[in-house]
Amino acid sequence: MPVSLQEPWSIAGVAVPTRIVLAPMAGVSIQAFRRQGRRFGAGLVCSEMVSAAGIEHRNERTFGYLRVAGDEHPLAIQIFGAEPRAMADAARMVEAAGADIVDMNFGCPVRKVTKTGAGAHLMDDPELACRVVEAVATAVEVPVTVKMRRGVANGSRACLELGPRLVEAGAAALTLHPRSAQQMYTGEADHSVTAELVERVAVPVIASGDVTSREKALAVLEQTGAAAVMVARAAQGNPWALREIAEGESFEPTREEVAAELVVFIREAVRELGEQRAVGFLKKFYGWYLGHGRFPKPFKQELVQLKTTDEVVTRLFAAAPGAAPLVERLEAELPAAGEEILLDALPISLYGGG
């Protein structure tokens, strides 16, 4: 039977309108990114990973605002940690912040995380992994899910043993990025492992890894029987990739459309992070948006040098004058900031989280 990317599905009662999930990405998946992802066809969006210890200790550096906007739902907020009680407390906080799903990170390969026993390290400690899931599932009313790698060492198949145990412990869905933690982002995601996991569990499985086009998305769904595909790197500065995957047509945007989306993204990021943090945060996005042959390379170099986001916006409007009315229209469609729930926790940014 042909698979459809537009078919609704659900995770323990949480309705997801399309089979495309926007991935959690540390240093990327801020609210502006998630809202944009929903507009471009993602049925479910995820926050970047939030440290349970950071929440517990109310660490000033890692705390700020964790905002959930009205137009993000359904939204999964991802937490990481290795201590069942701290994870349960963090889960209660993100549920209170308005998350529809609490996701747990069992895939982060970065040493800063694994050395604390969290992230991919939990794949080597199934007993603790199950206790974490059980504690979190007991703590909250919303469904809890887990995102894993295939295992820690190259060629590992640990996810196939662990997955069913996590479901028994209370996971309502599993996301698999079938690279080993050791592989980081090298080589290819081996979705034959995803297909095996799908066979072994009765909950929805989300396939993550190397989904960059509609063709690839359909092939992965067909090969694996997964409920949905997750898109990460392909959506960085390129929401049109989500639309292409969702709707099947090629959506190469005009310069005006690119500039308009980037201006809205910049303004949203400033609102969310404050000007000072946003200036640094946004630099990588300039290359992502303006690449793909959309703008000449020196233009990107010029934007990266500018000291304020106002200057960047001015340069973008000068380069694509037709973008201004598009920005006006986009901003009119976004719900006001007042509709958000504010919580004094900020996702901590650790690159390369899963």
Ligand SMILES: Cc1cc2nc3c(=O)[nH]c(=O)nc-3n(C[C@H](O)[C@H](O)[C@H](O)COP(=O)(O)O)c2cc1C
């Ligand atoms: C910059 C970056 C940050 C990431 N941060 C997280 C994270 O916080 N949590 C997580 O579960 N996975 C994280 N990942 C992994 C992605 O969610 C995804 O599983 C992986 O990139 C494979 O998908 P892709 O081939 O579509 O990029 C991150 C990936 C990248 C590139």
